[in-house]
Amino acid sequence: MPKKKVEEVFEIDNSKGPSLYNRDGNGLLNSIQYIFKDDGSIDWRAMVPKEHLYANKKWFKDRKKDVPISIAKLKDEQLLIKLAGIKELAKIRGFKSVNFVTNDVRSEICTVTCKIEFDGNYETGMEPVFFSEVGSASICNTSGVFQKYLETIAANRAFVRCVRNFLNIHVVSDEEVFEEEVEDKLEASKENSGIAAVNAVTSMQKVFEDAGHEGWDGFLEALRELYREDLYKNPEVSDWNSFDDITPENARKILAAFKKKGK
Numbered sequence: 001m002p003k004k005k006v007e008e009v010f011e012i013d014n015s016k017g018p019s020l021y022n023r024d025g026n027g028l029l030n031s032i033q034y035i036f037k038d039d040g041s042i043d044w045r046a047m048v049p050k051e052h053l054y055a056n057k058k059w060f061k062d063r064k065k066d067v068p069i070s071i072a073k074l075k076d077e078q079l080l081i082k083l084a085g086i087k088e089l090a091k092i093r094g095f096k097s098v099n100f101v102t103n104d105v106r107s108e109i110c111t112v113t114c115k116i117e118f119d120g121n122y123e124t125g126m127e128p129v130f131f132s133e134v135g136s137a138s139i140c141n142t143s144g145v146f147q148k149y150l151e152t153i154a155a156n157r158a159f160v161r162c163v164r165n166f167l168n169i170h171v172v173s174d175e176e177v178f179e180e181e182v183e184d185k186l187e188a189s190k191e192n193s194g195i196a197a198v199n200a201v202t203s204m205q206k207v208f209e210d211a212g213h214e215g216w217d218g219f220l221e222a223l224r225e226l227y228r229e230d231l232y233k234n235p236e237v238s239d240w241n242s243f244d245d246i247t248p249e250n251a252r253k254i255l256a257a258f259k260k261k262g263k
Contacts (some may be wrong), residue, residue: 023094027121032092041123044089044167045076052085058177080174086160089167094119096128100155102203105255109138110150110200114158118166133162135176148248151200200251201243207255216242222258232257 020031028034035046053071059078060067071079096117104111115132118124135157137150146153153175160173205219213222226232232254240246246254 027094027119027126029092029094044093045169045171047089047092048081048085048169048171049088052082052088053079053171054082056080056172056177076170077172079171080177081160081164081169081171083156083160083173083175086163086173089169090116090163093163093167094121098159100158102151102154103134105151105200105203105252108140109136110154110252111136112151112154112158114155114162116159116162116166129166131162131166133158133165135159135161151203151248200248200255201246204246204251204255204258205243207258211258219243223254226254226257226261229261231261 020029022030024030035043037043050071055067055071055074056078057067068074096119099115101113101115102110103113111134113132113134115130118129118131120126120128135154137146137153137157139147142150142153156175157173160175163169164171164173208214208219208222211222213219223232223237234250234253236250
C-alpha cells in the first residue's frame with residue numbers, strides 16, 4: 001500500500017523587513033537609536049558607523065606624519081568616510097527621490113548636480129526638503145583610469161556632498177579626494193555605490209533626444225548638421241553603427257559642439 005504524501009506547509013511572514021523601516025510621529029525610524037545634540041537636533045556625524053570611517057592618509061603624508069592605526073582620537077579633517085557610510089545615513093534619514101543633472105560635459109571636465117528630496121521629520125516641521133550640491137571631475141583632479149569615467153565620479157561626488165552637507169557632516173568622503181596611488185577605487189565605487197551610473201554617451205543621448213533628435217537615425221542627422229556647420233568633423237563616424245561605438249571622449253566633444261550650435 002503506497003504511503004501517503006505528506007505536504008509540509010510553511011507560513012510566509014514578510015513583516016520583519018518592512019517593520020524595520022517603520023517611522024514614528026517625528027519621522028524617525030523605530031528600529032534605530034538616534035544620537036542627539038544639546039539643541040535637540042540629530043547628531044548625524046556621531047551616527048556614522050565606525051566601519052565606514054578611516055584615516056585620511058593624504059592628510060598625514062602631506063604633514064610627514066605616520067598614519068595612525070586607530071581612528072579613535074582623530075579629528076574630522078583627519079578622517080574620510082566611505083561611500084557606503086553616506087548611503088547608510090541617507091537611508092536612515094529617508095528620501096523620496098535622487099536626481100542627477102549633467103551640467104557641463106567636455107573632454108577634460110564634467111560637472112553634475114545631485115538633487116535629493118529628503119523626507120520630512122521633526123527638524124523640518126515634517127515637511128519634505130529639497131537639497132542639491134554640485135560635484136566635478138576633471139583631468140586635474142583624477143588620474144589614470146579615472147579619467148575615462150569623469151561623469152560617474154562627478155555624480156558620486158555630487159551625491160556624497162549633497163547628503164553630508166545636508167546632514168552637517170564635515171568629514172570628507174573618499175569620493176571627493178584625489179588619490180593617485182589608488183587605481184582600483186573606481187571599480188569598488190561602481191560596485192558599491194547603488195547610484196545610477198552617469199556616463200558621457202548616455203548624457204549625450206538624452207540631450208539629443210530632448211532636442212528632438214530621437215534614436216540612432218536622428219542622432220546621425222544631427223551629426224550631419226554639425227558637420228555642415230564645421231562644428232564637429234570626425235572620420236571615425238563612418239565606422240559607428242550604434243551609440244556603443246562612441247567613446248566617452250568623442251561623446252563629450254559632440255555634446256560640446258551641439259551646445260555651441262545652440263548658442
